[in-house]
Amino acid sequence: MLIRIDPASSVPMFEQLAASVRFDASRGTLRPGDRLPSARELAESLDVNVHTVLRAYQLLRDEGLVDLRPGRGAVITVRAASFSDLGEAIPRLVSQARAVGVSVSALTAMIRQEYAA
Amino acid sequence: MTSTHHGFRLLAVAVLAPLVLTIAGVLITAELAATGPPRIATHWGFAGAPNGFGSPYTYPILIAAISIALIVLLGGTSVLAAHRAPLTRVLKLLAITPIWITVLLGVGLGGALLEQRTVASVSHAQSPGFALLVGAVGATIISAASWFVLPRAQKSPTEAETVSVAPVQLADGERASWIRTTSASRPILFVFVGIGVILGAAEILVVTASGQQVWWFLIVPVVVLLILLSNLAFTVRIDSRGVRIRSVVGFPSISIPLDNLVSANVTDVLAFTQYGGWGLRFNLNGRLGIILRSGEALEVHRRKGLTVVITIDDATTAAGLVNALVKRRGLLA
Numbered sequence: 303m304l305i306r307i308d309p310a311s312s313v314p315m316f317e318q319l320a321a322s323v324r325f326d327a328s329r330g331t332l333r334p335g336d337r338l339p340s341a342r343e344l345a346e347s348l349d350v351n352v353h354t355v356l357r358a359y360q361l362l363r364d365e366g367l368v369d370l371r372p373g374r375g376a377v378i379t380v381r382a383a384s385f386s387d388l389g390e391a392i393p394r395l396v397s398q399a400r401a402v403g404v405s406v407s408a409l410t411a412m413i414r415q416e417y418a419a
Numbered sequence: 420m421t422s423t424h425h426g427f428r429l430l431a432v433a434v435l436a437p438l439v440l441t442i443a444g445v446l447i448t449a450e451l452a453a454t455g456p457p458r459i460a461t462h463w464g465f466a467g468a469p470n471g472f473g474s475p476y477t478y479p480i481l482i483a484a485i486s487i488a489l490i491v492l493l494g495g496t497s498v499l500a501a502h503r504a505p506l507t508r509v510l511k512l513l514a515i516t517p518i519w520i521t522v523l524l525g526v527g528l529g530g531a532l533l534e535q536r537t538v539a540s541v542s543h544a545q546s547p548g549f550a551l552l553v554g555a556v557g558a559t560i561i562s563a564a565s566w567f568v569l570p571r572a573q574k575s576p577t578e579a580e581t582v583s584v585a586p587v588q589l590a591d592g593e594r595a596s597w598i599r600t601t602s603a604s605r606p607i608l609f610v611f612v613g614i615g616v617i618l619g620a621a622e623i624l625v626v627t628a629s630g631q632q633v634w635w636f637l638i639v640p641v642v643v644l645l646i647l648l649s650n651l652a653f654t655v656r657i658d659s660r661g662v663r664i665r666s667v668v669g670f671p672s673i674s675i676p677l678d679n680l681v682s683a684n685v686t687d688v689l690a691f692t693q694y695g696g697w698g699l700r701f702n703l704n705g706r707l708g709i710i711l712r713s714g715e716a717l718e719v720h721r722r723k724g725l726t727v728v729i730t731i732d733d734a735t736t737a738a739g740l741v742n743a744l745v746k747r748r749g750l751l752a
Contacts, residue, residue: 304587304736306595331733339598339654347596347658 303332303339307348315350319358320365327367327382328389338368338376429501429514432565433494437517441486444525448479451532459535463546472542475535478528485524488617490517492610500691505573508703509695511566519562526554581718582685584735586743594659597740600667601731602652604712607697611647650698653709655717655731657740662719664709664729671699673707673727677748681720683741685734688716701725 303326307318326332338344341355348355359376362368367385368376399409452475462471497514504510530550538544589595603611652667661680665672688694690713694702697710706718709729717734719727719741731737 303599303733304595304597304740306589306593308590308593310590310592331736337600339656343598343654343656344596347598347656347660348594349659350594 303336305344305348307350315354316357316361319344319348319355320361323358323362324367324385327378327385328392330386330389332378332382334378334380334382336378336382337374338378340375426498426501428569429506430498432568433497433514433517434490436565437486437490437494437521440518440521440525441483441490444482444486444521444529445479447525448482448529448532449476451529451536452476452479455532455536459532460542460544469542469544469546475532478532482521482524482528484617484620486517486521488614489520492614493517496691496696500689504689504692506570507574507692508572510692511569511572513691513695514569515562515565518565519558522558522561523551523554526557527551530554584684584738584742586746587736587739589743589747591747595740595743596656596658597737598654598656599731599733599737600652600654601711601729602667603650603697607711608651610697611651614647615644647698651711653711653729655729655737657737657744659744661744662727662741664727673709675719675721675724675727677744679722679724680741680745680748681722682745683717683719683738685738686716686718686728687714688728688730689713690730 303323305319305322307315307322309315311318313321323332323338332338338359339347341352341359345352345355359368359370362376363370366381367379369379370376396409404412455475457475458472459475460469460471461473461477463469493513494517497510500513501510527547527550530553531547534547534550535544587595649666649668649670654665654667656663656665659677661677662675662683663672664674688708688710690697690710693704694700694708694710697712700708700710702708705725707725707727709727710716711730714730715732715734716728716730717737719729721727
């Protein structure tokens with residue numbers, strides 16, 4: 303599982319971490335039953351605070367993408383399978399937006415509006 | 420077809436010959452046991468005096484148990500592996516090992532029984548060091564000869580299968596980490612548990628037959644089992660520090676700092692043909708392998724030290740990150 307974070311970004315680190323996991327789930331790199339690295343190991347590897355990683359894992363748990371169990375760590379749930387359907391739709395959506403010259407911010411604004419509707 | 424001819428030679432060397440030798444060894448030691456003293460020395464202290472005694476039938480049983488286990492595990496796997504892949508030097512080495520073991524045990528333990536018939540009392544019996552030495556020399560000569568009975572070794576296809584991988588895109592200050600655990604597949608677990616059971620059974624047999632020194636008989640199998648277990652699952656971690664491959668129990672562990680990395684690529688491993696089996700092992704092309712199955716593997720080239728190969732899923736991403744980190748190091752330096 304490739305996790306990447308950019309400390310220079312305005313997006314909080316834990317959000318970036320969670321986004322990385324979501325991306326891997328949508329691409330099918332992470333499958334139901336896969337275990338995420340321990341929070342300590344990942345924090346050490348990325349040079350971030352353990353609580354940052356734990357916060358990201360808790361966010362993913364609240365979304366239902368991972369299961370947090372003491373002793374077993376963070377395990378990807380069956381919902382990852384439905385994420386991979388999204389993973390197929392998103393590249394299509396983005397390439398359509400590109401084709402008609404819609405920027406990232408415009409596309410995200412449109413998505414936000416769709417959610418609000 | 421010549422391949423069936425080769426197939427028969429392999430079967431003869433790896434399975435049939437050691438099987439015949441085992442039967443001969445068992446019959447001879449059983450005959451010696453039946454006609455010799457009813458109790459013999461089976462264990463010797465550090466000073467050389469016997470301190471464990473047991474039934475002479477321990478020896479034929481020991482020969483049968485160890486030889487058959489190794490014929491199945493090593494001889495059998497070399498025959499099966501050669502069905503699907505070229506007969507490499509590693510496979511040939513695997514194929515001649517059962518002969519080596521059966522000759523060593525037959526001569527060594529048979530000699531030990533012969534020696535004990537000549538002493539006045541078994542409590543004065545010498546340890547069978549000389550008989551085992553003769554057995555080892557004879558075993559080496561016979562198994563070396565059987566190497567030439569086997570067909571010529573074919574080249575292992577390691578080099579050809581390597582695929583180079585483009586670096587993943589990394590922004591300047593971006594931090595990236597790739598962590599994945601790779602563990603042994605079910606058939607490997609099955610074989611390891613099998614080895615454990617055989618070792619355990621052989622130990623219990625020896626211990627109950629000699630009736631003494633129970634605890635320190637157990638040191639060797641316990642150590643062997645711990646080594647086997649520590650080779651079942653590894654975590655690979657790639658980040659700005661470099662590559663770290665560590666057994667989930669903490670040892671063995673290989674750390675390759677970023678400065679020592681040259682590049683990484685994806686390769687396709689044939690566990691038996693290229694490495695002669697599973698676990699932490701060297702192949703004859705100068706690679707250190709952590710081999711838990713056949714298939715996709717990450718190959719890491721170091722400035723200093725052997726190239727490391729580890730079987731793992733998603734090796735393409737892993738290699739891409741290694742190459743990106745190396746590239747960024749080059750830009751920063």
